[in-house]
Amino acid sequence: YEKQYEQHWKKLQQQLKRENMEGFRNEFLDMHSYDQAMFFIEQKKSIRLQIYTYLSPEEIADIMESIDEEEQTRELISEMDPRFASMVLAEMSADNAVDILNEMDKDHIASFLTIMDTSAADEIKHLLHYEEKTAGSIMTTEFIATYKTNTAKQTMQQLKEQAPDAETIYYLYVLDEDKRLVGVLSLRDLIVAPEDTRIERIMMEKVVAVSAGKDQEEIAQMMRDYDFLALPVVDFQDHLLGIITVDDIMDVMEEEASDDYSKLAGVSDMDKPNDT
Ligand code: ATP
Ligand code: MG
Known part of the structure; x- marks a missing residue:
């Protein structure tokens, strides 16, 4: 399996080098979104910028939702063209978009929400009102x-x-x-x-x-x-x-467990080793 994985990555990288958008899309979109995310975050920024032009906001949103580290997702969103980024955030489920926005300063949040289409923006604004770490802040409004x-x-x-x-x-x-x-x-x-x-x-x-x-x-x-x-x-x-x-x-349990771990070990969040 590992071997297959490696070959697949090489193939994807070649397609990017040859600027073969169709070939890249065919291969890439065949993968599970978690595997897409793994490939994606391993690339250099210039390659990621190329990938943004090959995929739709919806396809990028799926990748963003597979990345667990909100800090990392925030960085990725920040490197995108703001208009594209706001479309990606709008395509994400509202609770996940809010998690990412909560990592940004108020001015950035406001500017994303102004260029976003109104129904997605309204839903996100609504969720932003709830206090952090409460039911309201982690719920999603997309229920049946x-x-x-x-x-x-x-x-x-x-x-x-x-x-x-x-x-x-x-x-x-x-x-x-x-x-x-x-x-x-x-x-x-x-x-x-x-x-x-x-x-x-x-x-x-x-x-x-x-x-x-x-x-x-x-x-x-x-x-x-x-x-x-x-x-x-x-x-x-x-x-x-x-x-x-x-x-x-x-996600909450993981977060709480690592908070407890930091307290136990007497280290701050900053010098905590990465659990990857
Ligand atoms: P079962 O375990 O009976 O085979 P299931 O596997 O289809 O059912 P579960 O997820 O185990 O589904 O849910 C069992 C039952 O719990 C469902 O009939 C559902 O109506 C009920 N249920 C789901 N959410 C709630 C809730 N928040 N409060 C009360 N009951 C709930
Ligand atoms: Mg059951």
């Missing part, structure tokens, strides 16, 4: 919701429409007529239900939810205790604000 009076068939149709943009399609959150969160069901629950069943008959009514101000460490603990793949975030009136998925929580 349905109404309790809808049938399974209607919900399935709706799911098809919303799925491309959703962070996870595994849980569907159920709202009442006041848009309050009143239930949840899994994709499995939906699939096995007869088409004309109303959602309120198959949903789980005792929804475990967290408030937007809840500390991320407590959420990680809840995620472990309940074993859910995602948790809904609600305001004080039970309106659904967003969801936190297990992959967001894995």
Whole structure:
């Protein structure tokens, strides 16, 4: 496998040298986005600048989302043409874009948000309001919701429409007529239900939810205790604000673990060895 990997990288580098955009795209986009990211960050800046011109903002956004170090992603975003960078941020899921923006100074954030298309900018602005390390700051607003009076068939149709943009399609959150969160069901629950069943008959009514101000460490603990793949975030009136998925929580646990490690070893974040 290693050998194959090496050959693949050589091939990609040759295609870049020959400025063969089509060939590069074909080979590169075939890889998993994590592998794309590994190749990408190993390149010299000049090569990365070339790659930005070969890929769409959406394709670059996938790579950015596979890089765990926000500091590194921030540097990459900063080396891009600002207009292109803002399109990349807009294509990322809003919570990840916010994580990166939070590493930047206020003026940079403001300038990115002014050139970004308004719907993406609004979502990001909304998330930027929440305090760091709370549910609100790590949630994403790309969830799937349905109404309790809808049938399974209607919900399935709706799911098809919303799925491309959703962070996870595994849980569907159920709202009442006041848009309050009143239930949840899994994709499995939906699939096995007869088409004309109303959602309120198959949903789980005792929804475990967290408030937007809840500390991320407590959420990680809840995620472990309940074993859910995602948790809904609600305001004080039970309106659904967003969801936190297990992959967001894995990032939190890593962050908290390395904070604890630094404290234990008596070193600051600065001289902490890189865990790569
Ligand atoms: P099972 O484990 O029963 O086979 P599953 O594997 O399809 O179900 P799980 O992720 O294990 O799905 O979720 C189990 C059940 O938990 C689902 O039926 C879902 O409705 C419910 N559920 C998901 N999220 C929540 C939540 N936040 N609060 C309460 N129940 C939830
Ligand atoms: Mg299960």
